[in-house]
Amino acid sequence: MNRLLILLALIALVAPLAEGQVPEKISVQQARTMLREMEAHQFQQVMSRADDRLRAALPAEKLAAVWTSLEAQVGKFQEIRGVVVSHPGMTVVTLVCHFERADLDAILSFNSAGQLAGLFFRPSESAQAAWAAPPYAHPDSFTETPITVTTGRWHLPGTLTLQKGKGPFPAVVLVQGSGPNDEDETIGPNKPFKDLAWGLASHGIAVLRYEKRTHKYGLGSSADPARLTVNDEVVDDARSAVALLAGLPEIDSHRIFVLGHSLGGVMAPRIATGDASIAGIILMAGAITPIERLALDQVRLIAEREHVPQAEANPRIAAVEASVREIESPSLKMGTTVHFLGAKVPASYWLSLRNYHPGRVAAALRIPILVLQGGRDYQVPPSEFALWKKALAGHKNATFQLYPALNHIFVAGTGPSTPSEYLKPGHVDGEVIDAIATWIGSTARRH
Numbered sequence: 001m002n003r004l005l006i007l008l009a010l011i012a013l014v015a016p017l018a019e020g021q022v023p024e025k026i027s028v029q030q031a032r033t034m035l036r037e038m039e040a041h042q043f044q045q046v047m048s049r050a051d052d053r054l055r056a057a058l059p060a061e062k063l064a065a066v067w068t069s070l071e072a073q074v075g076k077f078q079e080i081r082g083v084v085v086s087h088p089g090m091t092v093v094t095l096v097c098h099f100e101r102a103d104l105d106a107i108l109s110f111n112s113a114g115q116l117a118g119l120f121f122r123p124s125e126s127a128q129a130a131w132a133a134p135p136y137a138h139p140d141s142f143t144e145t146p147i148t149v150t151t152g153r154w155h156l157p158g159t160l161t162l163q164k165g166k167g168p169f170p171a172v173v174l175v176q177g178s179g180p181n182d183e184d185e186t187i188g189p190n191k192p193f194k195d196l197a198w199g200l201a202s203h204g205i206a207v208l209r210y211e212k213r214t215h216k217y218g219l220g221s222s223a224d225p226a227r228l229t230v231n232d233e234v235v236d237d238a239r240s241a242v243a244l245l246a247g248l249p250e251i252d253s254h255r256i257f258v259l260g261h262s263l264g265g266v267m268a269p270r271i272a273t274g275d276a277s278i279a280g281i282i283l284m285a286g287a288i289t290p291i292e293r294l295a296l297d298q299v300r301l302i303a304e305r306e307h308v309p310q311a312e313a314n315p316r317i318a319a320v321e322a323s324v325r326e327i328e329s330p331s332l333k334m335g336t337t338v339h340f341l342g343a344k345v346p347a348s349y350w351l352s353l354r355n356y357h358p359g360r361v362a363a364a365l366r367i368p369i370l371v372l373q374g375g376r377d378y379q380v381p382p383s384e385f386a387l388w389k390k391a392l393a394g395h396k397n398a399t400f401q402l403y404p405a406l407n408h409i410f411v412a413g414t415g416p417s418t419p420s421e422y423l424k425p426g427h428v429d430g431e432v433i434d435a436i437a438t439w440i441g442s443t444a445r446r447h
Helices: 024-039 043-047 052-057 060-074 192-201 213-221 230-246 263-272 291-305 310-328 347-354 358-363 382-391 419-423 430-442
Strands: 077-086 091-099 103-110 116-123 142-151 154-163 169-175 206-210 251-261 278-284 337-340 343-346 369-374 398-403
Touching (some): 024 077, 060 116, 142 192, 142 206, 154 213, 154 230, 192 430, 206 230, 213 230, 230 347, 291 310
Parallel strands (some): 169 206, 278 369
Antiparallel strands (some): 077 091, 154 206, 337 343
16 A cells, blocks of 8 residues: 655565565675666666566666655765565565665565565664653553454554553553554654554553554455455554543443544544444544545645755646546546556555545544644645634534644654654653543543
8 A cells, every 4th residue: 555645765666475485695686786777867778677566566667766855854875784585475685774874674565576576665673672761751651462353364463552550441442544654653763543542641641552454464455355445444443442542441442532633633523433342533644635635735745944946846747747636537437547656556445545534524523522623734734724614613522732842753853854854763742642631531431
């Protein structure tokens, strides 16, 4: 699944499932060679050794655009500092790469024929390990227990963070934004969902967070990959997580809340619709505007903020504009695919969102709703906050809070926010933790 509304430079992807392995030595040599070819802008050479699916989803010109955008954010490639090889159904080589301003993992997957089958970049896990507990967390006051969220044949590992002492406790299910996120919604050295879990647990609120289905299963996230929907990606597993909590004796089954961030916030009203187990929803940087339109706005904004030359920015923007027209076309049909931000996305996904209007669905709910927004968020801008206030103007149980200094992951900063900001360590602001805990404490217990 493509990564919408995240670091636009880190979207070179497509890791289709494959069978068989090639010798590690050969794969590592190929991976190193391909990285050096990218450094030398020999993108045609790289893609000449890719399989048909990857070449179709990530042609050389798109790989060039991704690499150029990546260099604009983290500087020039310097050296390879480590190599890790794994075999999750194919041979996967992770190169720990040092750039001028950040360390990134380049992940290259090879099929049984030795062809490149998948390629993407992410903030290095060596940087991710730098996470430290935020000052508002009190680890001695809670415990963390492994737990599995199950929806049909999909089993998602997660963590239940639970206050020590006698329950039952109110609880929150955390629902991630776009992309194949881990349970902490890790981005660079930041782990916003772990911040939320530890912060809320320190206030006596249980928190369940789990690995996103697309993170664990990739294209296997749907029974038919060509028919993947947003319910497969987000909704069904969130409802399963709520049901799991409702059956635990430590949890107050009448006070289970869903907290959705970014895409999770967009889908929270749908998750809550028809599920009487959900006592309220919390929308953190949720959007009302369709996500493809927001992504187009991002491409334009980042090109301006990063001072990308027009010769590079214009073709990139034009490509996204063409994708948006295809997504919004009345002729979009099941079984087709859309090339969007470097990925092939089945039409089924866009069609599953087409007639969904988050504001209208939220306005029909009769449960408490908390809407939180960062004023420096360039991915889901404050204009979306205004749309939520308009949509929920007659909803007596709706509460709104805008934080001028916070970005998309609710970390404080100054000046205009950019993708490179996510590579700096930070924590979800303590005021946000306090606001959520206070709001949950003020909601009436359902009977």
